[in-house]
Amino acid sequence: MSGYDEKFLRHAIQLADANISSGKGGPFGAVVVRNGKIIAEGANHVTSDNDPTAHAEVVAIREACRALNSFQLDDCEIYCSCEPCPMCLGAIYWARPKAIYFAAGKDDAAAAGFDDSFIYDELQMPLPSRKITTIHKNIPGSTDIFKKWIEKTDKTPY
Secondary structure (H helix, E strand, O other), X not given: OOOOOHHHHHHXXXXXXXXXXXXXXXXXXXXXXXXXEEEEEEEOOHHHHOOOOOOHHHHHHHHHHHHHOOOOOOOEEEEEEEOOOHHHHHHHHHHOOOEXXXXXXXXXHHHOOOOXXXXXXXXXXXXXXXXXXXXXXXXXXXXXXXXXXXXXXXXXXX
């Protein structure tokens, strides 16, 4: 079984609701589904874990990858209570599930104080114009590691 199933999206929303009640973090939940079964779930634990990367989607991806003993989520779907932020979207793309489903949109999150639009804006800015000082320093030998990677015959590509 694969494809959208509302019960999984509702479960992600329930995780978000429970997370608010528990005081562990923000109103976000996510589940990873494979073959019609939840293999992992996550809720936002940014404040309780003092970890800015502990978003629901990232927590669920980490748990799912451990459960599958893989760094990719082949044949999986991710259900999110809200549209993934730029960091989570990047993590989801690296995990390579076959689909993402979300309930609330990024504008709904922004109205509640979770506005990620500044990150999208920053990505379009030239380095000297970014809010966090970002300076490219090209030093001799800095790209040698990529040549070594390209030449490596026993690598696991990702």
